Amino acid sequence: MIARPPEPEGPGGVYIHIPFCSRRCTYCDFATVAGRDDAMEPYLAALHREIAELQHGAPQVIDTIFFGGGTPSRLTGSQIYDLVQAVRNRFDVLPGAEITLESNPEDLSAEAVARIRDAGVGRLTIGVQSLDPKVLREVGRGHDGDRALKAVEDARAANIGQVAVDLIAGLPGEDPGGWTATLRRLAVLRPDHFSVYLLETDKDTPLTRAMQAGRTARPEDDDLADAWEETTDYLESVGYRQYEISNFARTVPGERDRVSRHNLKYWQDLPYAGFGLGAHAYHQGERRGNRRDLDGYISDLAAGRDPVAELDRWDPVRRLEETLFMGLRLREGVDATRIGARYGLDLQESYRTVWENAEQQGLLVRSGDRIRLTRTGRLQSNAVFGALLGHLPLE
Amino acid sequence: MDSCLIWGKNRDGPLMNIRNFSIIAHIDHGKTTLSDRLMEATGAISDREKHDQMLDTMDLERERGITIKSHAVTLRYKADDGQTYQLNLIDTPGHVDFNYEVSRSLAACEGALLVVDASQGVEAQTLANTYLAVDNDLEVIPVLNKIDLPNAEPDRIAEQIEEIIGLDATHAVHASAKAGIGIREILEAVVSQVPPPSGSLDAPLKALIFDSWYDPYRGVVMLVRVMDGSLATGMKIRLMNTGGRYEIEELGAFAPKPVVRTSLSVGEVGFIIAGVKIISDCQIGDTVTSDAEPAAEPCTGFEEVKPMVFAGLYPTDADQYEGLRDAMEKMRLNDASFSFEPESSTALGFGFRCGFLGLLHMEIIQERLEREFDLDLLTTAPGVPYQVTTTSGEELEIHNPSLLPERGSIATVREPVIDSTIITPPEYLGNIMKLCEDRRGVQKKLSYLAKARVLLEYELPLNEVVLDFYDKLKSGTRGYASLDYRLAGFREGPLVKLDLLVNGSPVDALSLICHRDKAEQKGRNLATRMKELIPRQMFEVVVQAAIGGKILCRETIRPLGKNVLAKCYGGDITRKRKLLEKQKEGKRRMKRVGRVDIPQDAFLAILKVD
Numbered sequence A: 001m002i003a004r005p006p007e008p009e010g011p012g013g014v015y016i017h018i019p020f021c022s023r024r025c026t027y028c029d030f031a032t033v034a035g036r037d038d039a040m041e042p043y044l045a046a047l048h049r050e051i052a053e054l055q056h057g058a059p060q061v062i063d064t065i066f067f068g069g070g071t072p073s074r075l076t077g078s079q080i081y082d083l084v085q086a087v088r089n090r091f092d093v094l095p096g097a098e099i100t101l102e103s104n105p106e107d108l109s110a111e112a113v114a115r116i117r118d119a120g121v122g123r124l125t126i127g128v129q130s131l132d133p134k135v136l137r138e139v140g141r142g143h144d145g146d147r148a149l150k151a152v153e154d155a156r157a158a159n160i161g162q163v164a165v166d167l168i169a170g171l172p173g174e175d176p177g178g179w180t181a182t183l184r185r186l187a188v189l190r191p192d193h194f195s196v197y198l199l200e201t202d203k204d205t206p207l208t209r210a211m212q213a214g215r216t217a218r219p220e221d222d223d224l225a226d227a228w229e230e231t232t233d234y235l236e237s238v239g240y241r242q243y244e245i246s247n248f249a250r251t252v253p254g255e256r257d258r259v260s261r262h263n264l265k266y267w268q269d270l271p272y273a274g275f276g277l278g279a280h281a282y283h284q285g286e287r288r289g290n291r292r293d294l295d296g297y298i299s300d301l302a303a304g305r306d307p308v309a310e311l312d313r314w315d316p317v318r319r320l321e322e323t324l325f326m327g328l329r330l331r332e333g334v335d336a337t338r339i340g341a342r343y344g345l346d347l348q349e350s351y352r353t354v355w356e357n358a359e360q361q362g363l364l365v366r367s368g369d370r371i372r373l374t375r376t377g378r379l380q381s382n383a384v385f386g387a388l389l390g391h392l393p394l395e
Numbered sequence B: 001m002d003s004c005l006i007w008g009k010n011r012d013g014p015l016m017n018i019r020n021f022s023i024i025a026h027i028d029h030g031k032t033t034l035s036d037r038l039m040e041a042t043g044a045i046s047d048r049e050k051h052d053q054m055l056d057t058m059d060l061e062r063e064r065g066i067t068i069k070s071h072a073v074t075l076r077y078k079a080d081d082g083q084t085y086q087l088n089l090i091d092t093p094g095h096v097d098f099n100y101e102v103s104r105s106l107a108a109c110e111g112a113l114l115v116v117d118a119s120q121g122v123e124a125q126t127l128a129n130t131y132l133a134v135d136n137d138l139e140v141i142p143v144l145n146k147i148d149l150p151n152a153e154p155d156r157i158a159e160q161i162e163e164i165i166g167l168d169a170t171h172a173v174h175a176s177a178k179a180g181i182g183i184r185e186i187l188e189a190v191v192s193q194v195p196p197p198s199g200s201l202d203a204p205l206k207a208l209i210f211d212s213w214y215d216p217y218r219g220v221v222m223l224v225r226v227m228d229g230s231l232a233t234g235m236k237i238r239l240m241n242t243g244g245r246y247e248i249e250e251l252g253a254f255a256p257k258p259v260v261r262t263s264l265s266v267g268e269v270g271f272i273i274a275g276v277k278i279i280s281d282c283q284i285g286d287t288v289t290s291d292a293e294p295a296a297e298p299c300t301g302f303e304e305v306k307p308m309v310f311a312g313l314y315p316t317d318a319d320q321y322e323g324l325r326d327a328m329e330k331m332r333l334n335d336a337s338f339s340f341e342p343e344s345s346t347a348l349g350f351g352f353r354c355g356f357l358g359l360l361h362m363e364i365i366q367e368r369l370e371r372e373f374d375l376d377l378l379t380t381a382p383g384v385p386y387q388v389t390t391t392s393g394e395e396l397e398i399h400n401p402s403l404l405p406e407r408g409s410i411a412t413v414r415e416p417v418i419d420s421t422i423i424t425p426p427e428y429l430g431n432i433m434k435l436c437e438d439r440r441g442v443q444k445k446l447s448y449l450a451k452a453r454v455l456l457e458y459e460l461p462l463n464e465v466v467l468d469f470y471d472k473l474k475s476g477t478r479g480y481a482s483l484d485y486r487l488a489g490f491r492e493g494p495l496v497k498l499d500l501l502v503n504g505s506p507v508d509a510l511s512l513i514c515h516r517d518k519a520e521q522k523g524r525n526l527a528t529r530m531k532e533l534i535p536r537q538m539f540e541v542v543v544q545a546a547i548g549g550k551i552l553c554r555e556t557i558r559p560l561g562k563n564v565l566a567k568c569y570g571g572d573i574t575r576k577r578k579l580l581e582k583q584k585e586g587k588r589r590m591k592r593v594g595r596v597d598i599p600q601d602a603f604l605a606i607l608k609v610d
Helices: A037-053 A077-090 A110-118 A133-138 A145-157 A176-187 A206-212 A221-237 A261-267 A294-302 A316-327 A336-343 A352-360 A375-379 A381-388 B031-041 B059-064 B096-107 B124-135 B154-165 B183-193 B318-334 B359-373 B426-438 B469-476 B516-533 B570-588 B600-608
Strands: A012-018 A061-069 A092-103 A123-129 A162-169 A193-198 A240-244 A247-250 A272-275 A280-283 A286-290 A308-312 A364-367 A370-373 B018-025 B071-078 B084-091 B111-117 B139-145 B206-215 B219-228 B230-232 B236-239 B245-247 B250-254 B258-261 B263-265 B269-273 B287-290 B309-315 B339-345 B349-356 B377-379 B386-390 B395-398 B410-424 B442-450 B453-461 B482-492 B495-502 B512-515 B541-547 B550-557 B591-593 B596-598
Touching: A012 A077, A012 A261, A012 A280, A037 A077, A037 A272, A037 A294, A061 A077, A061 A261, A077 A092, A077 A110, A092 A261, A110 A145, A123 A145, A145 A162, A145 A176, A162 A176, A162 A221, A176 A221, A193 A221, A221 A240, A221 A247, A221 A375, A261 A272, A261 A316, A261 B570, A272 A286, A272 B570, A280 B570, A286 B570, A316 A336, A316 A381, A316 B570, A352 A364, A352 A381, A370 A375, A375 A381, A381 B570, B018 B031, B018 B124, B018 B183, B031 B071, B031 B084, B031 B111, B031 B183, B071 B206, B071 B250, B071 B269, B084 B183, B096 B124, B096 B206, B096 B359, B096 B482, B111 B124, B111 B154, B111 B183, B124 B139, B124 B154, B124 B410, B124 B482, B139 B154, B139 B183, B154 B442, B154 B453, B206 B318, B219 B230, B219 B263, B250 B263, B263 B269, B309 B318, B309 B339, B309 B359, B318 B339, B318 B349, B318 B359, B349 B359, B359 B377, B377 B600, B410 B426, B426 B442, B426 B453, B426 B469, B453 B482, B469 B482, B495 B516, B512 B516, B516 B541, B516 B550, B516 B600, B596 B600
Parallel strands: A012 A061, A012 A272, A061 A092, A092 A123, A123 A162, A162 A193, B018 B084, B018 B111, B111 B139
Antiparallel strands: A193 A247, A240 A247, A272 A280, A280 A286, A286 A308, A364 A370, B071 B084, B206 B219, B206 B287, B219 B269, B230 B263, B236 B245, B236 B287, B250 B258, B250 B269, B309 B349, B309 B377, B339 B349, B386 B395, B386 B410, B410 B453, B410 B482, B442 B453, B495 B512, B495 B541, B541 B550, B591 B596
């Protein structure tokens, strides 16, 4: 296998984390803070310093910027604009770059969306999660279903470019009828993109603790599988293509599908910088993650220190395994010849037994250079991914 | 030579100033603390050396608070009569599994302290060992311990001792080992009541081995009591039952640290190192004699100890097989009652079928293997040996249920049965009788020992006892009942093999032998339990219980609904990777039968079903 990290196959991306929230949702385990708006200014100062001075290995040429959170819609238009400029000052941002910002419905109005748009954002994702009022109350969201629908309409009306909605299946209080209604009522508004997550109950969150204590019912695996099946069937029937296990892009004849170009970097082994609290980055074959405590992050940068907390050094086998399990999440799967050439091995041959076993179980198909999961394989993908890990000895 | 061990000859000869005794007590009744106090009071250990529970040297013994191996300490005591005595305190194991060792330790003594908790009263184990002491003609001195506790009732307990054991307890010593009360009185009672050893210095050498262990530097160390004659360094000896011949390299006594001497004479207790390499060459109960001038007869009571509980021990990781073998060989050096032979299982791979004295012994061995040799082990449900006569007249002993011959070729099966003694407050009689009847017990005796103490005797099949009988007994009596048992022999019975099938293939490690009338219910419960324990797989899994070719029941485990990481972005990759690795490790630790992955706990399911 190759000794040094392969060259990236295209432009990179930049992720910027805005941890501030008005309240904490019970299912969330991201690096977020509620009630710390006092720290907004010093945090932004730290963020600017990190963007300007750190992560020297990050790709110079980029074509996506992603503001994630937390709740980036809590930023003012000029704060967003300044951060975009900071990225432009440091990186070569290609024309037509995708600039995405995550938002909560309660922060959005026609004027608010216009300000976000004018700051340079061309893609707005809205954290709807559910339209069921019972569910929204239960998990501590700050909006109801109507507010969420209104936010999508406002975003559309403001002509922000692309509007995406994020949903979570399996939240407490949800029933199959409510989930169907959520999908249908949103789909008629024709957002460009749906991200649909199945609730994860392995993280340390207030919700998981409530489930462990028996205060809240844990979603049944079968119900989650049903929700995934229903979502896939329904969204595909109304003009969305499932291009990744939990992502659906609107297809428009004669145009490119409305995929998340930034998220594709993660699935296609492309490099990205990651700035801000708990932000992760991948460049020069290394994965790194920043510390997750707000004050520590701010003081690190005040002192000019790199706030890195996790570092996973270059290892060709680990990176190859990740390239495979991330790439196989895509509907199109992976190109065995190209990845094999990048990492310096015969992918078909080296993982032959993995592919064959998965094929026998109906989880995977190989045709020519391409290896991809079947629909069943997508729902059972961990069986294939698990088999990939450790199949080759680590170098 | 340590001065404290030189004994001036006095008018009555050397034997008159020796007292050999042990302590009989129920677990938690304070034996170990009392031993420590006796050592302190006689100066054998100073305050500086004081370490709680001196005699229990193994970590495990200290943690579990029970003695697993015997020990012997030589104490020097200046009594009120002005004379100095050599007191040999022989500590005995405190569990029914080690009855034979207890009996040999008692055979090395002339007296015993019967230590009874002044608030708890007499328990079954104490009773059994006291009978053993009385059978060995030991002078038994009752000691009422923990008299300083507010709920102590020394008079009532003394009465109980008289009623139950038939011992005169009017002069029982009132003591509190913890508080240091009554320690001198105990020592005086030992000197005045325990008879000095008998035997002759001029007779041919006869020394009883009452314990032995393997020292990695010195080989086997034997603990002996000289019954006749004397032992000296350089002497050629013979072990009368095994026939081995050795030369004494070193001998001495523990005080409690080892003190090397040149000889051990009649009546004395000490250790011998004689170049014995394997513990099984030097069995407990054997007799050491002079090779040149052997005794006519060995000490009586020698028995070859036979394991009565068998279980498969498998490395959870197949790579540890060789390591497990080495560890077991080392373990066997130190424990002649532990046996093992290689076996293979389609479900579990390569491992060993191991024999133990009982369940506690099994747990101890397993724990020591894991702890001292850093192994990760899977133990199959324990079972008992079965004696099978085939239709062609062949006699087999079956240690692994999956090896029981086909029903058609079996003429008879015999299973081990025990005589058990249970002592309980009367309010739990109903629970106990129901438990014993459920376990195919036959009542032999029911008698009131005292107003609040009932003695029950049941004959029970050992296989009904090995799994969870003791736990059930304790929970059914709020911990008040105590149990002791002895092997009574083998009895023929209508025993069948119950198989568990997973997707049509029998899982050998889950086969069990049980009574015909119980097989169906057990099979159903086991299949239900397996359904709970086997995780859903990519395909449907069918679990069945069967006797011979007859299927008793069927449970279905539906295929997995989903096995997917809900979302995965840049920040998740490392975490998801860990999650996948954890999932994979979990799967790797499972055992595969056909295509079905079975978690390790499932192999212990037999323990949990009725």
